[in-house]
Amino acid sequence: MAAASVTAAPTPVHIEKRGVILDKLKDAFAKALTSLQCGACVSALVVAKDVSYLNRNWVLDAANSLCSSFKIMDQDVCKGLVYTQGPVLIESAMRAKLLSGDGKMICFQILGACPAPAITSGTLTFPKPKPTNITVKAASGNRVDVLHISDWHVDDQYVVGSNAACNKPLCCRKYADSPLVPGRAASSWGDYNCDAPVKLGQDMLKFVPTVANPSFSILTGDIPPHNVWAETREMVMAEETAAYSVMAAGISNVYPAVGNHEAAPANLMPTPNTGGDYKWLYSHLADEWARWLPADAVNSVRNYGAYTASPAPGFRIISLNTNFCYTMNFHLYGALKDYDPFGELKWFISQLQAAEDAGERVWVIGHVSPSQTDCIQNWSALYYQVVQRYSPHVIAEQFFGHSHYDEFAISYAPGAKNAQNAILTSWIAPSVTPYTDLNPGFRLYKVDTGNWNVYDSNTYVADLSKAATWDATGATPDWHLEYSAREAYGAHVPIAADQPLSPAWWHNVTSAFESNDAAFQKYWTYRGKSANRMAACTTNTSCPKEMICDMRAGKSTDTCSQPSFGLQKREDGTEYEDGPVALDVTGLRSAFGPAKKPWNRKLCGLPSI
Template sequence: MRIRISAVILSLALATTTVLAAPAPIAPSTPNILAAAPSHFNHLQKRNWVTDKLKELLQEALNSLECSACVAALVGVKDVAYLNKNWVLSALNDICPSLSKEPADVCTGLINSQGPVIIDSLLKADLTGGDGKEICFQVLGVCPAPAVSSGTLTFPKPRPANPTIRAASGTLSDVLHLSDWHVDEQYTPNSEAQCNRPLCCRKYPDSPASGANNRSASSWGDYNCDSPVKLGQDLLKYVPTVAKPAFAILTGDVPPHDVWSETQGTVVGEEANAYGVLASLGATVYPTIGNHESGPPNLFPTAASGGDASWLYNSLATAWSRWLPASATNSLKANNGAYTVSPAPGFRIISLNTNFCYTMNFYLYAKTNDYDPNGELNWLITQLQAAEDAGERVWIIGHVGPSQTDCLQNWSALYYQVIQRYSPHVIAEQFFGHTHYDEFALFYNSPTKNAASAISTAWIGPSVTPYTNLNPGFRVYKVDTGNWNVYDAETYVADLNQASTWDAQGTTPNWHLEYSARAAYTPYLSSPSAATQPLSPAWWHNVTTAFESNPAAFQQYWTYRGKSANKIPACANGSACPKEMICDLRAGKSSDACTPISFSLKARSDQRAEAMEAMAGEAMMDPSGLHSLYTRAPLKPWNKKLCGTINKH
């Protein structure tokens, strides 16, 4: 899931992140931070002197948020790491608590788990040759965006001149979309819900005594916390009362957001338990891998980086074997988490591990010009070509959406080409998660973005977890079993503001239909489509046009985007926010997005509410699972997008 990158991880990223191009360590530049150390110092004195200078560089970079300062900090870190990696970790442990306002256990856990991978990647980077600017852009948004340089793909066969789409059957089935489950087995009712850590509603060593909480956690959940086990169980009991799913898709992220303490051992157990609960649904579930599925989170090795995630793929293959055939679980193990399965004749689901585009997967920076790590996009093309040859319809499911700004732009651009080649005659729909919001993104076959050129929709599913400041929710699609297009999408939520009442009255969450996409947006359209027609990419483009011309329509979308939670920030009509949000809805590739990545440091505890009020749009969540804030800060010149040039037809 996408949650805000914590102050810790960003200081860690500045300190040890890398965007790499070289296969082997590149020696530090000369002169460097080491050469400046007084020659008469002994080893301990030199260590202290060097780490002090390194901390100064890091502090300057985070204070100024300027491109040159960020690159200088990375170069300084690399110089020190080349001599002694532990000196870098020591410096980070020294500055983390004061810089991030996080408790020592959070800092230590993050640095010890993420640091070694990041440092190893940093040592391979040519930081002054462009890698430094790229990492400073990708992680902090403080350098100009590098030019998209992934090139043009070659496909096995040319696109058919007049491709045909399988006819609708006239029969609609329910399909359940769950995303960002994030169950917290350590959730403790009546614990502190407004704590000093990235994740609350747990008993920590320094938790206040009983009765001294700032706010006590209800038994059903809290806006600062992940899902208690019983919230997910209750959701699954409710689903059959409103839908009879032919199957379900789960677009990633099962473990909780205690990213500083998640390990291989913890995630394997949490995932096994959660999938056991999901089995109670009684329908086949087709899952995909989220960034939190790995322990530590976010880290998925590539062939270029080295490292081994076979333990994860093997574990998931075992857990998912209750739903997937052997051909799919074997593919999952052989293809770094990707698999394909056919739920019905003429229909195929392709599950991708989109963490290979995720900007906080630091393994990716071992080779920045490897735009298709582990050959996943090449594998996808092979599957789509086979589907085209067989006349099949395809759904693509993944976690991090290619439209999201934390998907690497070169990977996203290549993926966009794949969608253009095989849509709409092969690819019927796409489904992702990660943001926790109820969203969508559009793909076009032309730089001119209008209803005629819209070719594919990416449905971004609402999260089950209320983390952060959202109501728990899920979607039910009405899907034709012939063309496998979506004819309606119904979002269901529970109003977590009433959680204390549920406890007091001994009742359960008030799950209810929040809205039907067709019913909600059709009144705003000048030429509504018939109920016998799917919610096509053209239909959704026309909805975005209505958002531009009708402020009430956009505000309705904004409410639904946040699942009607009363804590969502304003996106005021007349401000830049609506224009940027509409631009993002039309940005199937991340380089087209109008919402920039920027950075500020805030403590989560007593500043949480103020921070949320101050944020808008993409300020919301970044999937590293930590919590410093991406905010809508004044844009650098290189982050300004020409939103005014968006086509309005």
């Protein structure tokens, strides 16, 4: 009989070596996080890469230990995130040329620890030059309604009466350490600390037909809830199937886009140059979306999630997988010189050129907007070149989500940022989920079927502060029109009834915000969907100026809200406590305490929105 194989116990020398190395790793990580110095951040990456050649698990163990000792998250959340997200970041660091610029790029895009590197993605070549005398199709006078839903994040594990003020990134669930008596009991309709319960999403879809009969709908990504430290492939597939089934029962003709939460683990979508296979996700989405999309579009989705489809003659929608520019897609850092993963932008250009040749109008939809700091700058710069080439005569509008806020951004032709040069609007939709501190909402656009431009944008919300009253009285959510963009901002920038809400008009609206604080404060209220739970954005801070700058930033290099991150050491010097963070890059609710710039709090990262 063959002897059973026996694994030798680690020698004392090996154990001692591991302990010393883990201490050095934790020191390097701590210095990077607490100092936010570029050199310290790059050094931490280099140390982690060197140790990974010995044992990758040591790097993960050090990160997990640091996460717990910093009290960044509960131990189970730390462990779940570190051991699902960490291996991809380690693999990318090992592929990257950390001392030749890649390290600084990673430290800038994730932590904001380094200055923004120069754009190196170059200049695109197009099949044909832009026509010199461009004309935009005339309006037909026929207006239709289009529904825009984003960031669904309905939680099928939502438990009524559970703790809505918990110690996890996502509350209103039963956890092993949940208290017997909740600090605040979750209502049946939702809570500002939680994702949406199933019946809130269903009720919203039931309300839509009472105010409109949408010609079609766009869904700009993010279906699963925010328990990203515990999500599995099987879980997200089941959640996506359930959500699409609910939507199919309530609305028709849906054109979806891929969100960062559709992945498992969240955010991590590999490319051909990074290794890894996500055919399971794209095949699953193709099967689910087949109820709405034509066969050729379904086949296209199976490649990497992008497709094009035509809801009406002379008009097409191009759905992009913008997760290939998402800063929290750690796969991307292993191939930073791959400026166009999967050749998606090349394909995008070919579709736009075909549309130009055919005289078609185009809508672009995606999840992460190229205008947001969450989009890697090299990719965003290339995308912006495409926008400048094919706008405004081909691309009529573009629609995104991801931020959970009600926002917009403007793209410009080369030259000054003024009304004359404004060529395209990015409509960034409010989320269905109230996560966090937002009312649930959706948009209805009034669209002309000749030029396919937006003539009004109506945002509907439900006031979640009344959730306990709804439960007590047996009422349902008070879905109502929060505002009409034409009416709200037309009061400050008048617009003729036969004119669309054009990029030039939106630029003039931002000018009104500069000169009229009351107009800006109106926007600020609507940005948070009238929940009135966001930090103030007052003229005695840099907030209004930064927000207006961001509205005029069609690409991430132009934003004034750059990534930033920080921790603060306790006075006793023994461990680290919650400290200031300018942009909540991790997406954790108050993970690092009050923000230096609380108006910039992000709701999507790790645990990721």
